[in-house]
Amino acid sequence: MSTKPGQLQFSLQPLDHPNFIVNLVHEAKLCERFPEDSLAYLDAVVGNKPQLPPRDLKHCLEGILELRPDLEEDDGFRRLRDYLREYGGT
Numbered sequence: 001m002s003t004k005p006g007q008l009q010f011s012l013q014p015l016d017h018p019n020f021i022v023n024l025v026h027e028a029k030l031c032e033r034f035p036e037d038s039l040a041y042l043d044a045v046v047g048n049k050p051q052l053p054p055r056d057l058k059h060c061l062e063g064i065l066e067l068r069p070d071l072e073e074d075d076g077f078r079r080l081r082d083y084l085r086e087y088g089g090t
Contacts, residue, residue: 014047
């Protein structure tokens with residue numbers, strides 16, 4: 001069974017505790033290697049719950065912008081950035 005790009009994201013849902021997953025994405029440098037896909041993934045798994053944001057989310061967003069500054073205008077990027085600002089991640 002083959003999966004077309006973008007199909008996987010529809011099955012992803014926000015996690016109650018995304019810190020571990022975001023840390024793995026950061027440690028593997030996926031944001032720097034695959035900025036657009038990483039942003040879509042992070043947008044899908046990081047919810048808007050009023051809790052401390054994953055500690056590496058800021059680093060992931062910085063890595064995305066390093067290669068793809070145009071993604072700063074992406075709705076998912078803005079949502080994650082605003083989430084960081086609102087709940088003390090920056």
